[in-house]
Amino acid sequence: MSEQTVDSYTAAAPQRNVVSRIWNDKQTRSVIVQIIALILLLLFFGSMVRNAIANLEALGKGFSFSFLSTASNYDINQKLGWEYDSRSPHIKATLVGISNTLLVAVSGIILSTVLGFILGVLRLSKNWLTNKLAHVYIEYVRNVPVLLHILLVHGILVHSLPAPRESKDLAETFFLNKRGLFLPTPETPFLGYAILLFFGLVLAGLVFSYFFKRWAQRIQDETGVGYPVFWINLFAYLVLPILVTVGFLLFVGWEQPELKGFNFRGGGVIRPEFMALWLALSFYTAAFIGEIVRAGITAVSKGQTEASLALGIPRGKTLSLVVIPQALRVIVPPLTSQYLNITKNSSLAIAIGYMDITATIGGISLNQTGREMECMIIVMALYLTFSLLISMFMNWYNSRIKLVER
Amino acid sequence: MSDNTTTPAGQDYEPGTHPDLPPPFTASGPVKWVADNLFSSPANIIMTILAIFALYKIIPGFAAWAISDATFLAADRNECRELGTGACWAFIVQRWELFTYGFYPEAERWRVILTFVLLMVVIIGLLWENCPGRKHVLRFALIFPFLAFWLVMGGFGLERVTTDQFGGFMLTVIIGVVGISLSLPIGICLALGRQSNLPIIKYACIGFIEFIRGVPLITLLFVASTMLSYFLPPGTNFNLLLRVLIMVTLFASAYMAEVIRGGLQAIPKGQIEAADAMGLKYWAAMRLIVLPQALKISIPGIVNTFIGLYKDSTLVIIIGLLDPLGIGQASLADNKWQGLSTEVYLFVAIFFFISCFAMARYSLYLERKLDTGHKS
Numbered sequence: 001m002s003e004q005t006v007d008s009y010t011a012a013a014p015q016r017n018v019v020s021r022i023w024n025d026k027q028t029r030s031v032i033v034q035i036i037a038l039i040l041l042l043l044f045f046g047s048m049v050r051n052a053i054a055n056l057e058a059l060g061k062g063f064s065f066s067f068l069s070t071a072s073n074y075d076i077n078q079k080l081g082w083e084y085d086s087r088s089p090h091i092k093a094t095l096v097g098i099s100n101t102l103l104v105a106v107s108g109i110i111l112s113t114v115l116g117f118i119l120g121v122l123r124l125s126k127n128w129l130t131n132k133l134a135h136v137y138i139e140y141v142r143n144v145p146v147l148l149h150i151l152l153v154h155g156i157l158v159h160s161l162p163a164p165r166e167s168k169d170l171a172e173t174f175f176l177n178k179r180g181l182f183l184p185t186p187e188t189p190f191l192g193y194a195i196l197l198f199f200g201l202v203l204a205g206l207v208f209s210y211f212f213k214r215w216a217q218r219i220q221d222e223t224g225v226g227y228p229v230f231w232i233n234l235f236a237y238l239v240l241p242i243l244v245t246v247g248f249l250l251f252v253g254w255e256q257p258e259l260k261g262f263n264f265r266g267g268g269v270i271r272p273e274f275m276a277l278w279l280a281l282s283f284y285t286a287a288f289i290g291e292i293v294r295a296g297i298t299a300v301s302k303g304q305t306e307a308s309l310a311l312g313i314p315r316g317k318t319l320s321l322v323v324i325p326q327a328l329r330v331i332v333p334p335l336t337s338q339y340l341n342i343t344k345n346s347s348l349a350i351a352i353g354y355m356d357i358t359a360t361i362g363g364i365s366l367n368q369t370g371r372e373m374e375c376m377i378i379v380m381a382l383y384l385t386f387s388l389l390i391s392m393f394m395n396w397y398n399s400r401i402k403l404v405e406r
Numbered sequence: 407m408s409d410n411t412t413t414p415a416g417q418d419y420e421p422g423t424h425p426d427l428p429p430p431f432t433a434s435g436p437v438k439w440v441a442d443n444l445f446s447s448p449a450n451i452i453m454t455i456l457a458i459f460a461l462y463k464i465i466p467g468f469a470a471w472a473i474s475d476a477t478f479l480a481a482d483r484n485e486c487r488e489l490g491t492g493a494c495w496a497f498i499v500q501r502w503e504l505f506t507y508g509f510y511p512e513a514e515r516w517r518v519i520l521t522f523v524l525l526m527v528v529i530i531g532l533l534w535e536n537c538p539g540r541k542h543v544l545r546f547a548l549i550f551p552f553l554a555f556w557l558v559m560g561g562f563g564l565e566r567v568t569t570d571q572f573g574g575f576m577l578t579v580i581i582g583v584v585g586i587s588l589s590l591p592i593g594i595c596l597a598l599g600r601q602s603n604l605p606i607i608k609y610a611c612i613g614f615i616e617f618i619r620g621v622p623l624i625t626l627l628f629v630a631s632t633m634l635s636y637f638l639p640p641g642t643n644f645n646l647l648l649r650v651l652i653m654v655t656l657f658a659s660a661y662m663a664e665v666i667r668g669g670l671q672a673i674p675k676g677q678i679e680a681a682d683a684m685g686l687k688y689w690a691a692m693r694l695i696v697l698p699q700a701l702k703i704s705i706p707g708i709v710n711t712f713i714g715l716y717k718d719s720t721l722v723i724i725i726g727l728l729d730p731l732g733i734g735q736a737s738l739a740d741n742k743w744q745g746l747s748t749e750v751y752l753f754v755a756i757f758f759f760i761s762c763f764a765m766a767r768y769s770l771y772l773e774r775k776l777d778t779g780h781k782s
Binding site for chain 1: 453717731
């Protein structure tokens with residue numbers, strides 16, 4: 001009926017402008033708009049590429065990644081086990097940078113999650129004083145730039161720590177001074193064995209916990225007898241591997257840091273740059289995570305807890321089986337973006353001289369070779385990959401815990 | 407009669423239980439509050455004691471360092487050390503002009519102050535709905551950007567000032583205000599584009615947003631400082647500050663777009679269908695029906711993005727612009743004042759805290775004001 005009226009209307013007005021008729025048809029208009037957008041986009045990118053080629057030719061540079069295999073001519077202070085020196089190629093410097101970025105990102109994620117959950121719970125505590133303290137901390141940290149936190153922590157660490165000769169020591173084993181925290185490490189081959197042992201045990205524990213969970217579920221369904229599955233599994237894939245690895249390490253040879261001349265030799269060191277970056281990033285992100293956790297827990301309605309208690313489920317199980325699963329649904333998506341932020345913010349390492357991706361390939365390599373375009377492409381591609389991997393993992397986790405709707 | 411209803415005749419009360427008496431000392435007032443909020447359970451008592459202990463450990467020491475043992479006037483670091491054991495604020499007292507204006511010529515600083523005062527007038531007019539003469543202020547807000555550009559940069563009768571003389575808090579405010587006022591409209595366009603039915607526009611917007619959100623701001627600033635000129639026609643060369651402003655704005659607008667998309671997705675489809683049924687065109691429907699509701703929902707996120715942008719403006723020190731942090735770092739290299747990083751960073755932190763905290767509070771106020779109670 002309505003189509004007929006439209007048709008008769010257009011038929012009755014044949015003198016109308018062709019252009020306006022085409023423009024008023026929704027389908028044709030969308031095609032035209034898209035073609036124009038496509039042409040503009042292509043023109044934009046085309047001119048960018050053309051300009052880039054012309055400019056690079058004028059400078060006699062060309063575009064190639066072959067510089068990656070030439071000697072880097074600079075040293076990196078935190079190598080994380082890579083055999084790297086100033087004669088190593090740029091590609092190796094990049095790899096060292098990647099592992100440094102990953103190290104600070106992963107340790108930052110762990111520490112900030114722990115601190116953030118503590119802050120979130122403190123913010124919900126009935127104790128007025130701790131509640132307000134947590135609030136003041138969160139407001140201060142959130143409203144000050146992260147770069148400032150990093151510089152402040154670094155400044156305080158560097159100025160307050162003593163020189164190597166006057167280092168503070170703990171049982172003559174750990175030494176803390178301006179150059180970092182020096183600690184004993186297992187002798188060379190054993191550290192590798194220990195890492196292998198640890199991850200092997202974790203893997204075995206995970207396999208065990210998968211089957212144990214299914215078995216316990218079956219027993220519970222059949223007989224109603226419940227096992228503390230979570231704690232047993234946690235013991236199997238985390239506590240046991242840690243205990244065995246520590247036990248193994250206690251029996252092998254250790255290398256002590258010793259003061260020789262102006263610095264310590266031997267053993268391992270956690271550098272002040274790493275400590276400053278790690279602590280500042282974690283403190284900063286923890287404030288955000290604290291608010292996320294608080295919002296997540298308050299989002300679970302009180303009726304849920306009351307109903308669960310009314311059913312006679314004990315308080316601990318109410319928390320772990322009713323409240324936390326529902327709170328996690330609210331917490332996980334914003335938590336993901338905080339993890340992404342910590343990874344991206346780790347690029348601020350360059351301000352205090354921690355050698356991450358941005359400081360190696362995007363900083364010194366870029367300045368030494370003058371290959372801005374190639375270096376920046378590599379840096380951006382790496383960060384995009386990390387972001388993608390983290391969001392893929394968190395999306396997978398999110399889809400696992402989310403509400404299954406009919 | 408009324409006497410009878412409240413206290414029936416002949417009824418006896420134990421001493422202290424008469425209903426007209428004030429509640430007992432322990433059941434009201436500060437004592438009850440302390441008992442309820444600080445000492446209600448053993449765990450609570452432990453937490454209170456720990457918190458008081460932490461405060462006792464931190465506050466007196468910090469106050470002594472920052473105020474009572476601190477030096478406010480001195481010629482250099484050594485004099486500071488002789489005068490007091492605490493913080494040395496003399497450095498900041500001596501250089502506060504550098505921290506505020508950067509290297510802006512001294513004779514022309516009135517222009518910056520004037521622009522800042524006008525900016526405050528515009529901001530108050532925009533944010534305070536019942537302010538007197540709001541209509542004129544809003545009309546003035548339209549020409550303010552051009553006026554501010556002229557006042558700060560010079561030309562047409564005023565002495566020219568180049569952007570490399572900009573610095574300090576002034577630079578932070580410039581980056582913040584320009585980024586904030588441009589990223590909101592661009593963000594809205596990107597969010598609408600991402601929701602569009604037209605696949606090419608949709609995927610172009612998605613690609614842009616996800617790319618920008620996937621890389622750190624600092625890499626974009628590196629691009630601005632080192633290689634943006636490669637993508638421009640040979641021979642063109644434009645100002646570093648302008649390039650930074652473009653990058654910061656694009657960065658913030660990608661985040662803004664995601665915040666607004668959240669708001670758009672929360673609008674029920676019935677709203678758009680109703681607008682269609684009323685015969686509204688796309689832009690009219692968006693402008694009159696969808697965006698007002700979507701923007702209202704996303705106010706907290708929008709303000710958070712503003713705060714983020716404002717804080718991120720500190721990153722420009724890494725490519726050599728001198729915002730307060732950069733001025734501080736540059737001055738710390740001065741032999742006369744070495745080792746004062748804590749004082750400098752705390753000073754800058756207070757500045758950022760005040761401005762960001764104010765923004766956050768305004769967003770809370772706005773949220774409460776616009777809340778029409780439709781939420782469940």
